[in-house]
Amino acid sequence: MNQYSVTSFMLLISLIITPLLINAREQPPPLPDQSRDSPPPLPIESHMQYYYEKKHQKVGPFQLQQIRELIKKGVIKRHTLVWSSGKTNWSRAELFPELMNTFAQEAPAPDLPDDLSYKNYLVGVWKVTSGNEKQRKFGDNNTTIYKFNSDGSFSSVTKIYTALSNDPIIMEPVTGKWYVTPIKDGLFTLTISRIGVEPWYRRESFNLRIQDENILINEDTGDQAIRLINDE
Numbered sequence: 001m002n003q004y005s006v007t008s009f010m011l012l013i014s015l016i017i018t019p020l021l022i023n024a025r026e027q028p029p030p031l032p033d034q035s036r037d038s039p040p041p042l043p044i045e046s047h048m049q050y051y052y053e054k055k056h057q058k059v060g061p062f063q064l065q066q067i068r069e070l071i072k073k074g075v076i077k078r079h080t081l082v083w084s085s086g087k088t089n090w091s092r093a094e095l096f097p098e099l100m101n102t103f104a105q106e107a108p109a110p111d112l113p114d115d116l117s118y119k120n121y122l123v124g125v126w127k128v129t130s131g132n133e134k135q136r137k138f139g140d141n142n143t144t145i146y147k148f149n150s151d152g153s154f155s156s157v158t159k160i161y162t163a164l165s166n167d168p169i170i171m172e173p174v175t176g177k178w179y180v181t182p183i184k185d186g187l188f189t190l191t192i193s194r195i196g197v198e199p200w201y202r203r204e205s206f207n208l209r210i211q212d213e214n215i216l217i218n219e220d221t222g223d224q225a226i227r228l229i230n231d232e
Helices: 003-026 064-072 097-104 118-122 133-137
Strands: 050-054 057-062 081-084 124-130 141-148 153-161 174-184 187-194 203-212 215-218 224-227
Touching: 050 064, 057 064, 064 097, 118 174
Parallel strands: none
Antiparallel strands: 050 057, 050 081, 124 141, 124 224, 141 153, 153 174, 174 187, 187 203, 203 215, 215 224
């Protein structure tokens, strides 16, 4: 075979092999096996359990959506202690990322007249009934009538009801001073300083939320204060 023939033969081989090499490099990967498709696993949150704290007792378990509904109903507040699966400690509800959007949708505080300050709102006579649900069921509770005066003074009388007696035990009247500290719209702190009582009972503060013009809710205990229109 002469040199010309060898060159022609090599050129022919090159023309045959080169496209094969190019095609081998440019082949797409295999299509996914669609016959093996399956739904993704359920979100982890659907398996999580939540508890919240109420009057030093844990309440639960609840699913995430149930906790969101309790927030919308006002049962769980931003500062309510909540625990969920996988957590080491209890934390304020507002610190849970999965609950932040729910708190952002909270209804605004009730509208009050523009000229109605917290102090002016509180002036008057209020009835507060305290005691947990179990105590009330058996007739054990305290009812206190507060009279808040516009000059910053107050007086109160407490009646203690028990299942052992039909007549309440009436405590000595208490007098003192009071003032309020706004926290945010519809929420304020009431501080009272009693006169002539034991030091441990002399000063007390309550975080109160305005439900409407005649009802206050104690944010810490859930107790209600109801305005007595006619000084009942």
